[in-house]
Amino acid sequence: MVIIIYSVLLSFFISLFTGWLIIPLFKRLKLGQNIRKEGPQSHIKKSGTPTFGGIIFAFSTITTMLIYSRQYTNEVKVVIYAIIAFGSIGLIDDYLKKIHKDNEGLTPIQKIILLLFVSSIFAFYAYGDATIGPSIVIPFTKKILNLKILYIPFIIFYYVATTNAVNLTDGLDGLATSVTLLIMTFFTTLSFSMGYYSLSVFCGALSGALLGFLRYNSYPARIIMGDTGSLALGGAVATIAIILKNPLIITIVGGIYIIETLSVIIQTISFKLFRKRVFKMAPIHHSFELSGWHESKIVTVASIVTTILCLIAFLSY
Template identity: 45%
Template sequence: MLEQVIFFTIILGFLITVLLSPIFIPFLRRLKFGQSIREEGPKSHQKKSGTPTMGGLMILLSVTITTLVMTGKFSEPTSKTFILLFVLLGFGLLGFLDDFIKVVMKRNLGLTSKQKLLGQIIISVVVYFVLKQTEFSTAVSIPFVDKSIDLGFFYVLFIIFWLVGFSNAVNLTDGLDGLVSGTAAISFGAFAVLAWSQSQYEISIFAVSIVGAVLGFLVFNAHPAKVFMGDTGSLALGGAIAAIAILTKLEIILILIGGVFVIETLSVILQVISFKSTGRRIFRMSPLHHHYELVGWSEWRVVVTFWSVGLLFAALGIYIEVWL
């Protein structure tokens, strides 16, 4: 029974996104919700200017409908289901406001960094207090050593750091056609397996609904992309995967399963530190995917390589948690 629920969850999430796209993409185009390409980015990206963005709305709608329908088929939605949807939609709303300001108000940087950070912190604090009401453990498990550290009150700072950090990490990774769609499908698929192994089936259903939704989105987002997810999608996906890691008590293993997102973020941090301290750049351009573009890799080669690395990270994460 449960296996069928998981299977049909992927199918439903996929179909909703695929069926919405031919309606939604022309609608975005008519509203002139086209992506503005930064002048300092790779020159090859200038031809993408005007491609409809905010496609993340389709992902959010698909995941919400699929999660509620399929969770209801298996059992009643739990508090964890609603926490996950709250994070997904909350970060998605922040991303939508950011995209809306960029596209409609023609402010290419969208929300200010302070505005975005404040919104992310508020959502994270709400999650902490909701979890506190359920006597949720504030201990963080350390892989390999079979130990955990109880952070007590400081767990709120940890939740803020994890949700904010990974939402921004996925957002930084969203720079090439299909890059985030593919890596997200892999990462959420890994957490679906791990949640299943813990018998947290409502979390597994949520994760699998995202896998179906982003794979459906990938049909239209693969190179050459007909639509971008925008911050609406990338911030939501980053917040959601961090929330799953928190609820499954696999916070640290997210660093491995989400290794592509971590590496992309580190490349930006190292580039900034190097340039400000020495005046030299480590990479031709950051995030890292742009570096490989500028050394001559095709966009498709970069994306497939990053997917492959993400798959290896995900497999290693599952191996460590399930079989090691």
Template identity: 45%
Template sequence: MGIEKLTIIAFLVSFLFVWIITPHFLPVLRRLHFGQAIREEGPKSHMKKSGTPTMGGIVIQGGVLFSMIVMMIATGAAVLFPVIVMLFFGLIGFVDDYIKVSKKHNLGLRAWQKLVLQFGGAALIAAYTGLNPDIGTALYLPIGGGMVDLGMWYYPFTFIAVVAVVNAVNLTDGLDGLASGVTAVSMTFFAIAAIGLNLLPPAMFSGALIGACLGFLRYNSNPADLFMGDTGSMALGGGVIAVAIMTQLQFFVLIAGFVFVMEALSVVIQVGYFKMSGGKRVFRMAPIHHHFELKGWSETRVVTVFWVAAALCVALAFLVYVA
């Protein structure tokens, strides 16, 4: 069976798993009182979401994991690396979410605690992939074509890329359906690129991740019945960067995943300018999706525009990649 069909099957298995399992998972979260606590400094319109079940990232990861187990049994292909990366960062998010729901507060792990765990994971990923002959230290260049071997610079580059992407996707998860939709759209680039490169493991994993995100959207679109929480957003970030590394297309995250980049940059700019200017702000609120909310855009409009922006970025990534 061809790589295209196997990728589609991985997509369908994951999609159906999440679509079918989530309605049975929701009552469990409600019984456990795993409801989202909304931060007081956020948009006031979000206060009505308080108590919405969270940690839906468990079913997203479950869908991808189930799909990959099925596909590994069927094909014999090893898809362990992206699965382990997804589960590792998903576990960090799970601990963060569990502390939040236990304390009934929006503060989970301290920032330094999350960073220490992320740094540890990023260091292991950089070391493993750089020394892995199937991946190595060479990357595809978006401009000029060909590949460049970063040599020893690969390790700090990958370390930074992993931490940056995981946190960028995490920051994007602030509106109903935003992170799941943007991830599904952005990952289409890596899925098709992996198929073109005839790399079965990242192709199947990408298909499964897209399927899980779209299956989850049924319950996460506005008004959301379930939030993915950091359990989901950090897992998605781990999945995105893992596939980018496996396909050696890390630079293309800047294009295909530009919405994630924009979200993260808005926070960096806001915090930096706030400190340098003595309390002034560039945006009404960061990440930037909240800026548009406070300008009067409806949540659905913001999410739709960001989905379209993600699709345009993917189209641009394809143009650059083909050229």
């Protein structure tokens, strides 16, 4: 347990220092965010805020785990590979947005192809790994379901869904960071209690890195995580749950992710079929904004909801 605390503290301070170092650099390089025209008008003032912020917590987490090399097991390596692989897709997307000088990076088709490709690699790995697949735990029951060959398409879909859900949640200052910080704290405790000690050190390191990043990402944000960060976090969260043989736990702790995603799906279907909008704007956090909620209030409520969901998830064991 002591090493987990050390990993949290070390990663936190590395994240603080890294942010202090690169935010001015990114400003000089003019790596600012381009705000989409369809978004709330209040977000226009955020135009030019440095993006690529996911580099801060990804670097901090990996550096911390390199220092604690004794905890660098295969489990940890897989999660780090997931952060790098999915984060790289986000990095390409953010880079193209900067090159195009618009909020358009990879096309939806290009992004989904890259996500499917990377997800397939991890799905096949998990299926063939003796300590992971193809069995999953059913929350609130003691049942273990062996999906056999169906495990591969399930995990591919799971990765794509989770990474996109985190990506959609990253629309307000500190929202995705706060929600994921709480989820990673949950995974730190859970993995330790289940005997995945090296994984719990990693989860602690990522929690510390996110806590440090929140110093710069909370309202008003000095840096935005971008797709680099949101896809990296989605890949990490999904992989950790897979290693714990409980990918379905995300449907509980990641309730905010799911709500954000469903709001987009519902809005899209409703508009295409009936030419009517269910929400003022999707994802739903923008609808709350247009209803008069301040960004900080939305983030606070989402954090409260996630805390309760994490407690419920503990009961599922």
